[in-house]
Amino acid sequence: MADRAGAALTRPVDAPGDGELLPQVRIRHWGRVVAGLAVLAVLGLLFQAISRGDIDYASIPALLTQDVILEGLVDTIVLAVVAQAGAIVIGTVVALMRTSANPVLRWVSWAYIWVFRGLPVLLQILLWYNIALVFPAFSIPIPFTDAYLLDQPANVIMTGFLAALLGLGLNESAYMAEIVRAGLTSVDRGQTEAAKSIGMSPAKVLSRVVLPQAMRVIIPPTGNDFINMLKGTSIASVIGFTELIHAANALSSRSLAVMETLLAVAVWYMVVVSVANVGQYYLERHYNASIRPTGTRGSVWAKVGGSLRTPPFMRSSR
Amino acid sequence: MSAVAIEGAGEGAAQGEVLVRARGLRKQYGSLEVLRGVDLTVRRGQVVVLLGASGAGKSTLLRCVNHLEAADGGEIWVDGVPIGFRHDGDRLHELREKDVARQRAEIGMVFQRFNLFPHRTVLANVTEGPVQVRGVPRREAEAYARELLERVGLGDKVDTYPDRLSGGQQQRVAIARALAMRPKLLLFDEPTSALDPELVGEVLAVMTELAREGMTMIVVTHEISFAREVADHVVFMAGGVVVEEGPPEQVIGAPQHERTRAFLARVTA
Ligand SMILES: Nc1ncnc2c1ncn2[C@@H]1O[C@H](COP(=O)(O)OP(=O)(O)O)[C@@H](O)[C@H]1O
Ligand SMILES: [Mg+2]
Numbered sequence: 204m205a206d207r208a209g210a211a212l213t214r215p216v217d218a219p220g221d222g223e224l225l226p227q228v229r230i231r232h233w234g235r236v237v238a239g240l241a242v243l244a245v246l247g248l249l250f251q252a253i254s255r256g257d258i259d260y261a262s263i264p265a266l267l268t269q270d271v272i273l274e275g276l277v278d279t280i281v282l283a284v285v286a287q288a289g290a291i292v293i294g295t296v297v298a299l300m301r302t303s304a305n306p307v308l309r310w311v312s313w314a315y316i317w318v319f320r321g322l323p324v325l326l327q328i329l330l331w332y333n334i335a336l337v338f339p340a341f342s343i344p345i346p347f348t349d350a351y352l353l354d355q356p357a358n359v360i361m362t363g364f365l366a367a368l369l370g371l372g373l374n375e376s377a378y379m380a381e382i383v384r385a386g387l388t389s390v391d392r393g394q395t396e397a398a399k400s401i402g403m404s405p406a407k408v409l410s411r412v413v414l415p416q417a418m419r420v421i422i423p424p425t426g427n428d429f430i431n432m433l434k435g436t437s438i439a440s441v442i443g444f445t446e447l448i449h450a451a452n453a454l455s456s457r458s459l460a461v462m463e464t465l466l467a468v469a470v471w472y473m474v475v476v477s478v479a480n481v482g483q484y485y486l487e488r489h490y491n492a493s494i495r496p497t498g499t500r501g502s503v504w505a506k507v508g509g510s511l512r513t514p515p516f517m518r519s520s521r
Numbered sequence: 522m523s524a525v526a527i528e529g530a531g532e533g534a535a536q537g538e539v540l541v542r543a544r545g546l547r548k549q550y551g552s553l554e555v556l557r558g559v560d561l562t563v564r565r566g567q568v569v570v571l572l573g574a575s576g577a578g579k580s581t582l583l584r585c586v587n588h589l590e591a592a593d594g595g596e597i598w599v600d601g602v603p604i605g606f607r608h609d610g611d612r613l614h615e616l617r618e619k620d621v622a623r624q625r626a627e628i629g630m631v632f633q634r635f636n637l638f639p640h641r642t643v644l645a646n647v648t649e650g651p652v653q654v655r656g657v658p659r660r661e662a663e664a665y666a667r668e669l670l671e672r673v674g675l676g677d678k679v680d681t682y683p684d685r686l687s688g689g690q691q692q693r694v695a696i697a698r699a700l701a702m703r704p705k706l707l708l709f710d711e712p713t714s715a716l717d718p719e720l721v722g723e724v725l726a727v728m729t730e731l732a733r734e735g736m737t738m739i740v741v742t743h744e745i746s747f748a749r750e751v752a753d754h755v756v757f758m759a760g761g762v763v764v765e766e767g768p769p770e771q772v773i774g775a776p777q778h779e780r781t782r783a784f785l786a787r788v789t790a
Contacts, residue, residue: 396589397636397695401650401702402626404619411653415640 258462266460266467275450276471282364282446283433286372290432291425293372294379299409301384312380320377325438328370332442334361367439367446375432382424386417418490426483430476447471540565540600540706540737541586547594548581555581556592557761563706563739563754568732570748570769571741573758574784579741582758583708586739587628588621599628600705626654629699633711635691637683643670643694644679650702662701669697673727689720693727700731707731709740743788749773757781 266272300312319327335357342354390413398412440449447468455464541563548556555578563569571579584590586597588605596613597604604624606613616624638646647666651657657665670676673693675686683691692712699707709728713721725747732738732751742748748755748769755772757765757780765778776782 391636393632393634393636394638397630397632397638397698399589399622399625400587400628400630400632401698402622402654403650404622404654407622407653411649412638 258466259460260463262460262463263467263470266454266464267470269454269467271445271450271454272447272464272467272471275445275447275468276475278364278444278450279433279436279446280475282367282371282436282439282444283429286368286375286436287429287432289368289372290375290379290428293376294381295383297376297380298383298387301380302387316377316380318377319373320381322374324370324374324435325441327374328366328439328442331369332361332363332366334366363439363442363444366442367436367444371432371435371439375428378428379425382421382428383417385424386419386421387413389420390416415490419487422483422487422490426479426486429483430479433475433479434472538565539563540567541597541739543582543586543595543597545595546582546585546592546597548578548585548590548592555761556585556595558595559758559761559763561756561763563737565737566735567753568738568740568751569754569756570752571739571756571758572743572745572748572772572784573764574787577758578761579758580710583630583710583739583741586706586708587625587630589630599624622654626650626702627705629702629704629707631692631695631699631707631709631712633714635683635688635695635715637691637694637698639683641682642679643675643681643683643686646683646694647698647701650698654702666697666701669700670694672730673697674723687720688716689723692716692724696724696727696731705737707736707738709738709742711741711743713742713744745773745785745789757784759784 297312297315300308301316303309338357340354340356341360343352344350344354345352394412394416395408398408403411436446437448439446440452443449445453451464451468455461458464539562541561543559543561546556546559546561547554559578559582561569561582571582573579581590585592586599586604591605596606602608602624603613605616605621607616607620637643638649641649644663644666647669648659648662651662651665652659667676667679670679673696675690675693675697678686678690678694683694686694696712712728713724716724721744725744728738728740728747729751740747740752750769752769755766755769756763757772757776757778759780765772765776765781771777772781773785776785
């Protein structure tokens with residue numbers, strides 16, 4: 204060993220790594236070329252099959268803007284947004300109860316999640332929709348007077364929208380409660396202690412220190428759930444609520460262009476979901492910005508482009 | 522270090538008056554008795570160092586002083602106020618968390634693991650307490666925060682996020698954050714234990730400066746030389762009780778108890 208090292212030192216020109224920098228041959232990514240060709244082939248076949256199918260593609264753009272379809276689109280978005288927003292609010296409250304020191308609140312929140320997560324959404328919607336069978340009227344008397352704050356037959360109040368909203372929203376709130384709880388528990392206990400040590404009240408500790416940091420954990424699954432919610436509104440078609448699927452059925456039962464109408468609706472779902480994706484991206488970036496200040500800035504597209512590029516070639520520094 | 526006076530320190534009353542008095546503190550976790558009747562007196566302007574092996578109950582004692590931990594028995598009075606309670610006639614009424622928060626605002630704490638708010642800049646970390654808790658106007662809070670950051674040698678880091686700072690810098694921000702509340706008392710729980718050895722000195726220097734300016738401090742540390750040079754009073758704890766206490770020359774220089782001697786031999790080895 205010592206001899207060989209000594210020998211190398213006396214003949215520096217021959218030692219590996221000395222002399223001129225050598226040309227470097229990069230790895231060729233043959234797999235990517237093969238995969239690309241395969242995808243092109245499959246797309247080609249698919250395109251051929253689709254173009255031969257018995258579908259009137261030219262009618263689809265007009266269908267997109269049919270009044271019934273647009274009405275369904277608006278109803279879908281309104282239902283999904285209101286149900287998700289309500290679920291976020293209720294879910295946060297339930298999560299706070301679940302993590303509270305009060306054993307009664309903990310138990311109530313556990314039972315709430317157990318029920319509303321356990322029952323199928325369709326069943327929950329049907330239960331709400333048919334509630335008039337059990338309670339013919341809803342009335343809220345104003346105490347010490349003969350007046351009523353609310354006094355209506357149940358089947359007037361419980362519209363398709365309200366039943367769908369309650370079914371979807373309450374079910375989602377149980378999932379949101381678990382998402383928010385995961386976010387709250389992901390924040391280091393030292394953060395709470397530091398916040399308390401500067402005299403913050405429990406509400407301030409939560410709103411200024413814990414929740415902002417929990418957002419990083421809360422937003423991605425919430426975005427997921429919202430996309431599910433957008434699509435899940437289609438279940439409200441069973442009680443006659445005019446969301447997109449119900450609108451498509453109504454339209455195609457008259458025009459008989461079943462596939463064309465369904466494809467038009469598919470386009471709208473993809474548009475809405477894509478918009479939601481972009482929104483989620485910006486929300487995530489907002490809450491990550493301060494945690495990782497040097498993180499990727501720039502548009503969604505820059506980020507997508509970045510992830511498609513090959514990692515930079517690195518030269519070992521010696 | 523500049524000469525900006527720390528407001529709150531040694532203010533309002535003569536030095537030497539009792540600021541903290543703990544009597545018969547008890548605390549247990551399950552069947553483990555962590556504090557078994559601890560008494561502690563800290564006078565205004567004093568630096569008291571708590572020494573003791575890991576598990577002796579030092580952190581628990583410190584955390585009882587600002588009620589991060591509720592004692593199971595005994596009392597702690599800080600500046601004439603029973604911590605965690607409202608004094609009414611001959612009774613102590615337990616306070617709600619919201620009201621305990623008001624008591625905590627008067628007592629700063631510096632943690633072993635810094636616990637800076639990672640989602641806020643250095644400046645925002647320091648102004649958070651004054652603005653959110655005391656309702657100080659933002660401009661005013663920022664001016665004082667910049668002054669404090671300048672003092673701890675981080676005047677050029679105001680807009681940085683904590684994860685860009687070294688451990689020593691983070692701990693100095695944490696000290697500035699505590700000072701921003703103009704506390705009557707500062708608690709330090711092993712402030713240099715999570716630091717690389719070469720960064721310990723910069724944090725101890727800031728603490729030494731604070732001590733010199735008359736800030737009342739209770740410090741848990743294993744830095745014996747800091748205790749020897751800066752402490753007015755040293756308390757040695759073991760097994761949830763105070764074994765020995767007195768001036769550093771006595772407790773560190775000429776310990777009376779075998780456990781104190783054994784501990785000092787271990788940490789100074
Ligand atoms: N939250 C807790 N739950 C259970 N045991 C604890 C808790 N906090 C501290 N302890 C225990 O109490 C003892 C004293 O802890 P501590 O006050 O942190 O000691 P020190 O700071 O002197 O090292 C240790 O044995 C520790 O394991
Ligand atoms: Mg400790």
